[in-house]
Amino acid sequence: MPTELFTTLNGFWFLLAGVFLIGYALTDGFDLGTGVLHLFTKDEGNRQIMMNAIGPVWDGNEVWLIAGGGMLFAAFPVVYAVSFSAFYLAMFIVLWALIMRAVSFEYRNQRDSKTWKNFWDVAYWIGNVVPAILFGVAVGNAVYGIPIDQKGVFHGTFFTLLKPVPLAMGAVSLFMFMMHGTAYLLLKTEGKTFEFAKKWAIISFVGFIVSLTVADFFLIAFKAELYDNFFEYPAFWIAPILLILGIVIYFRNLVIKERYGKIIYGSALTIIGAVLTIALATYPVFIRSTISDAYNLTIWNSASSELTLTVMLVATIIFLPIILGYTIYVYRVFKGKVSKEVGYGH
C-alpha cells in the first residue's frame, strides 16, 4: 500500500473524500433506492409507507452530499471546479432532480387530489432515478477521462460524457442503490410492502450483478490501466474483496437464509467495497484527462494548501465523530417497523 495515503495530508484527504462519498452513498442510498421503486407499485399504501420509512432521515442523509461537496471544495478545489463546470448540464440535471425530490416530500400530502399526488409521485421518482444513475455516470467519466486541458477547461459537450464505460457505471450505481433501498425496506416494513420489497431486492441484485459484469468488461476493454494499482499494491485487493463479500452476504441473507433484517449489511458492504474499489483503482488521480496524462487532476496538483488541509482535518476529526454519533442516535430513535400513520404530512 502506498504509504503516502496515510502519511501525507493529500493522501489522507483522498481517503476522507472517500469517507464522505461512502457516507453519502450509505445514507442517501436508502432514499434513492426506495425512491426508484416508488412508481413500480400502484398501491397508495405501499408508496406512503416507503416515504414514511425515510421521512425522518432523508434530510440528514442529503446533508452528506452538501457536506461532501463542501469538503471537496475545501480540500480539492480544482477537482470541484473542473468537475462541476465540465459536467455542467449533468450536474444541474442532478440538482433539479434533487430539488424535485426534496419538495415532493413536503408537498405530496398537502392535498388529497389524485392529480396532485400523481404529479408529485412522478416528480419524486424522477428525483431519485436521475441522481441514482448520474452519480455513477459522473464517477465513470472521472475515471474514464474527459477532455480537459492544462488549466482544467473542458473541451467537449454534454454528449462527450455519454460513453459506454460511464453509462455502464450509471447502471451499476442505479442497481446498487436499489439493492440498498430494498434492504432498508425489508428492515423497516412489513406485510404488503415487505413482499413488494422482497421481489425488487431480487431484481436489483440480478441487475447489479449483470451491470457490474458489463462495466467490468468495458473497463478491461477500454481502460485496462485502471487495474494497474491492484497489481502494484496488493493491499488494495481488500476493496474488491469487501465488494464481493457484500454481494455474498446480500444473496445469502435474501435467498438462502432468509434473514431479511440482515440483508442491509450486505448492501452496505457492497457500497463500501464498490466506492473503495473505484477510488483505489483511480488513485492518485481524481479526474483523468483524455488530452494528456500530464493534465490529470491528482491529489497533488488539485489540492488546497497545507494550512487549509490541516485546518479542515482538525475540524473533521472533531466533528465527524459527533455527526456519526447523532446520526446513529436518530436511526436508533426511529428504529423498528414504520406504519402509515406516523410520517410525513402536515
Next chain:
Amino acid sequence: MELDALTLARWQFGFTAFIHFIYVPLTIGLGFLIAIMKTLYLKNGDKRYDDLSMFFMKLFAINFAIGVATGLTMEFEFGTNWSEYSKLVGDIFGAPLALEGLTAFFLESTFMGIFLFGRNKVSEKIHLLSAWMVAIGGSLSALWILIANSWQQTPEGFKLVETPQGVKAVLTDFWAAVINHSSLIRFLHTVDGAFITAGFFVMGVSAFYLIKKRHTEMFKLSLKLGLIFTTFAALIQIVFGDFHGYEVAHHQPLKLAMVEGKWETEKCASLDLFGIIDQEQQESKMLLKIPCLLSILSYHDPNAEVKGIKDLVKEYQEKAKEIKAKIPVLEKKLEQAKDPEERQKLIDELTLAKVQAESLNIDFDDLPPVALVFTSFHLMVYLGFYFAGVVLLGWWLYKRGTIYTNKDFLWLLLLSIPLPFLANELGWISAEMGRQPWLVYGVLKTGQGVSFVPASQVFLSVMVFTVIYIALLIVYLTIMARAIAKGPNVSDVNNSSTPVNGMENLTTNFSKSNKRV
C-alpha cells in the same frame, strides 16, 4: 446588455440566491422562537406553548425543505458557473462551506427530524434539546456562509501564488481570513434581520388567528412572545446597522459612495434621504439633505471627507497604473536577489502586483446600476425604522390593553409579514451589488471568475431555474397559507377558546389516504 455567458451566469446566481434568501432568514429566526416556546412550556407547564412550538415547527419544516433544496443550488453554482473563481480562491472559500456542512447542517436537519417525528419516541428533555439544536444549527450555518461572503467583501489572511493552473489565493492565516474586517458585524446584522423576520412572521400569523377569533388564548401568547422578541431585535438592529455602515466606510469606500449616491467628494457630507441618480451624467438630485450626518455616521467626525464615486474610480485607476509601473522594477529586483527568503517575498509581491494591476484598473462602465444600490439600501433602512415603529406602537397598545383586540393593528401586523423579507433582500442587493465590480474586493473582478461554459448551456439552465423556482415559490406560498389556514393541532381542547377542528392536522392526510387504499 449582451447575453454572454458572464451576464447569464450573474443573472442565474443573482436570481437563485435571491429566491434562496427568501426562505433562509425565516429558518434562522424561527428556530429560536420555537426553541423559546418549547422552553417556556417545560418551565411553566402551559400546554399552549407546546402546541405553538409544534405548530410553528411544521411551518418551519415546509420552509426548511425548500431552503435546503434551493441552498444546494448555491453550492453547485460556485463550481458550475464560477469555476475560475473556485479555482482561484477555493483554498480559502471552500473551507467555510465545508465547515457549514460539518458543524451546522447535519445538526439542524437531524434534530429537526427528531423534533417533528420523534415526539413520542424521545423524552421531553431531548425534544427540547432538539429544538435548540435546530436553532443553533441555523445560525451556525449563517455564520459560516457570512464568513465566506465577508471574505469576498474584505479579504484577509491570504497571499497569491502562481501555479501551472493559474494564479491562486492561498490561505496564510486562518483566523485572519475568518474574522477579516466584516464577518462579525455582517453576521450580527444579518441574523438580527432574520430575527426580525421571524418575529414579524410569528406576530403576523398570531394576528391572523386573533382576527379570525380562532385559538385566541394560544395566539395571544405567541403575539406577546413575538412582540418581546422583535422589540429587542428591531431596536438593536439600528445599532448594528450603524456599526455596519461605519465598517463599510472604512473598508469599501466605493460601496459607501454608491449606497449614498455620492458622485462628488464632500467634506461634512450630508445624508440624503431621497434621490434620483443619473448614472450617465454622473450626478444625483437629492431631496432632504441632513448636513454633515453622513460624515458623522461614517467616520464619527462631522468634518470628515467622504470620497465620491468619481474620485474613487480615478484613484483606483491611478493605483493600478502605479502598480503596473512597479512590475518591471520588481522583476529586475528579483533577477538580482540571491537570498531565498527575499526572493520569495519578491515573487509574492510580483504576483500580487500583476493581479492588482488588472483588478484595480476599473472604469465607470464596470460600476453596477448605482440607482439600484442607492435605492435598495435606503429602502432597507426605512423599513428598519418602520419595524422599530411597529413594535413601539405594539407596546403602547399593550399598555392600553387593546393589543389583542385592535383590529387595525392586527391587520397591520398581518400585512407586515412580507416586509422584513423585503428588507433582507434589499440589504442583500445593496451589499452584493455595491461590491461590484469585484468578486473579491480589489483582487478579482467579477468577469474573471466565470466558467468557460457555452452561453447556450447557461441560458438553458437559467430558463429551467426560473421556471422551477417560480413554480416552487407559488407552491410554497400556497402550502404555507393552507397550513396556516388549517391551524394548529391543539392537544387540550380546554385551552382553546374556540372548539375548532383541532385534531384534523397530522392525521388528516393519512386517514383520508387510508380510505382509498
